[in-house]
Amino acid sequence: MVLRERTDYEVTREDRRFVGAHLFVAIVALSVGSLFGPLQAFEWSGLDLYGLLEPIGLGDYYKGLTIHGVLNALVWTTFFITGFLTIVIIKGLGRPLRYPKLNRIGFWTMVIGLVMAAIPILMGAATVLYTFYPPLEASWAFYLGLTLVVVGSWIEGYGFYFTMAEWRKDNPGTRSPFIVLAALITMVMWQIATLGVAVEILTMLLPAALGITAGTDPELGRTFFWFTGHPLVYFWLLPAYVSWYGMLPAQAGGKLFSDSLARLAFWLFLLLSIPVGFHHQFVDPGIPIGWKYVHAALTYGVAFPSLLTLFTVVASLEYAARKRGGKGLLGWIRALPWGNPVVSAQLLAGILFMFGGIGGITNASYNVNLVVHNTAWIPGHFHLTVASAVTLSFFGVSYWLIPYVTGKPLWTTRWASFVNWTWFIGMLIFSNAMHVLGLLGAPRRTPLGEAPYVPEEWSGHLFRMSVGGAILFVGVVAFVVVAARTAFQKSRFAEGEGVEFPIAESIHDPQDTPEWLDRFKPWIIGTIVLVALAYGPQLIEQIGNAAYNSPLISP
């Protein structure tokens, strides 16, 4: 069968090192960014440790919060994702990258951008948090650095497209492998979505930061930002879905339940991830309620492929569990290979994501959003999504991918399992407290330890939140230790040992999947049309009435 031959392709040493370099930057970013998590959590419950960091220039809560957001949400994810998708393309297509140099240029562009953005952040010249809303002022180097990170990821994406185009030429009439299709859809979505923030930076923030223009139009800036901001979360999530759909079934000992439904879900994500940004601006001035309402409806639309994913992933897992002898309506869950940390990370990530999904529907709910907007509920929510569904799944991927690219065995199964459960338990406590605090009215992005309006009623939840945060910190430290000891140990796999690259077969032959689920053009055209309809009129209105009269102001 075709699949066998494909998985037999040996990834070259250079390509393994290239993917490994992505993981290295990602994990270094995660380990630095995570240092600030417990500091924030403790500050909220009255234990202010920032004074201790003052001598090394990190005594500012907001500088720390900027580092936490930029490194964890933007850098850890983007580097991990581009590295992971690279190996998915190579292994999925069973061939090397068409232009390896192009991808290397992309990677180094991202690294240069990261350094360029990191310097002003550390100097306190970009304390604008990871949303950098105008007219808060950051150094031009911060904006340019972020732009280079995005451009670098685009270049790596172009490298994927060239590789795919060549594979298509050599394999006419063959369905593309699911994981490759999914990886490419993720990249296409990302490249369309990031146009928003690219326009915001290049036409508004960078000129103002360089003194070329006198000011910004903050509401127009928000509209550009959220054009990118919501699909950004799908850029984080879809690679985790690549693993859940395309790898986890094999890792759990089964098969993908439905190849065609998996593809449909990814196409729907391409179509619906972008024209939903106004649901982040429900309580904004300057945007008519009609457009907010349209985006509310479309946001419910993007919940549909997530619900499809829930069915297909759970069905695939049940298939695996029953093959392993699992019985009963829910008893099969116990038959899953929980002892394998690669699997348990993804299972626990999925469980946390069910709560995250429910919260997400709440956020999307137009007027219900009035209760939660900019409260602690929101970081509570995205710690269940990007910091659980995504990050915990990436932990699981790391447990096989680091051994795969280094040729060294996982150090150790037991410690990796410890990471997963610690993260899971810490996150349950942390996110629950954050959600409750949000409902009680606690604002996000605020050092509540010094806020004069905090009522006694919040204190128990603030304490619970900081306990959760401390447990999470233990989890992430353990993960970094596992990753580092795995990668830098002396012992290697013996001859004939090693990790297999996981590709889940589908229960049905992918060749039976309808052809329209394997063609890019109609879906990309559909996406552009839908985005133009959902954004065009209001964007034209806002650009037409733009007033760049809000000068940048230091935070």
Add this chain to the structure above:
Amino acid sequence: MNDSPAARKGLGADPYERRWMIVSLVLLIAFMVTVTIAGFALGFQVPGDESRVDPRTVADSPPWSEPGLRDLGNGEYVAYVLSRQYLYDPNTITVPVGATVTFYVTSTDVQHGFKLQDTNVNMQVVPGEVSKLTVEFDEPGEYKYICNEFCGIGHAAMFGRVIVEAEAGGS
């Protein structure tokens, strides 16, 4: 499973899967209907497109040159609130119980938030734009409005209060 070539043109969804898809769609439509009724029939509405101002000069011209409360009679009030790093002007507003207050809020510098605790008033405050929402105060007491968008180093201290007084002579 029907393996005829005709069937292969479709998705080949499992019957359970098809039922799940229908249930998902019904659920999402039900949510949409709920928020629609709440928003457009029951008045739980989000801020809309109000008006634009020039953030550099807004504090110099009426009504913003004299921020504060205006009594329109019949228990109707309008409150103009200026937000700036790191305070609200005014920072105290006093109304009798039963008052309906429409808040107009804007900023002279960076983005702020305006969240009136224990009510449905929660607005992004953006320089160059006016944010507007209305609330009826049925219960006497103190309602704090707090800044819930990062606005700079003094952000955590930024808040004000609405004092809703019980009617004179009441208990």
